[in-house]
Amino acid sequence: MRTGISFTVSPTDRSRLMALIRDRNTPQKHVWRAGIVLLSADGVGTVEIMRRTGKSKTCVWRWQERFATEGVEGLLRDKTRPSRIARLGPEVAERVVALTLADPPGETTHWTADMMAKAAGISASTVRRIWKAHGLAPHRWRQFKLSNDPKFVDKLRDVVGLYVDPP
Incomplete structure (x- = not known):
């Protein structure tokens, strides 16, 4: 079973902790941290x-423990915590960029974020985020898609012929 930590607070640390508690602009988390340390130092x-x-x-x-190891400064800052999500490596971004520059699968004209x-x-x-970082916007690319219609060439000649030689 764990035993309580005993420590003494120097007069300068005590006055600094009391100033934290008295100052109305001090964040409340610092106030109760200082209170815990002062109560511990008083033998409570x-x-x-x-x-x-x-x-x-x-x-x-x-x-x-934080006060015993780091002093008053340890009470005034929080420990940094690692992100819950692992960072993606550069190979993922490279793959997304390469896929974006390639043609999308099927009959689609451009990549969507979901695809x-x-x-x-x-x-x-x-x-x-990757597209933004690399300045890519596949939905804004202008491209001409030829029709899959087998009679497209004949229809194109008829339409162009109307422009060249109107009735």
């Missing part, structure tokens, strides 16, 4: 600190 037990501050045992222990996301195995928002 963990259960009583929990009752007075309304914080959990692990929270009280965390800030006691690209399905093809690349990533989210549509990630596809949009």
Whole structure:
């Protein structure tokens, strides 16, 4: 079982912690962190600190340990946490760019974010971010698609013939 952390607070640290508590512009998280440390320094037990501050045992222990290792500065900043989503490597962006520059599958005229996301195995928002970073906008590309109609050439001659020699 864990035993309580005992530490002493120097007079300068105590005055700094008291100033944090008294200042009405101090963020509340800093106020209750300073309160936990001052109560601990005064010899108040963990259960009583929990009752007075309304914080959990692990929270009280965390800030006691942080003060013991880092001092007042440790109370004034939060630890950075890693993102819950792993970053995609550059090979994913290269693959999306290569697919974007290639023709889309089937009868479609251009890639959509949803189609690209399905093809690349990533989210549509990630596809949009990659496109934006690389200045790609496949939906804005101007292109001429020839018709698949077998009689297209004959119809084209008839229409062009009307422009060349109107009735």
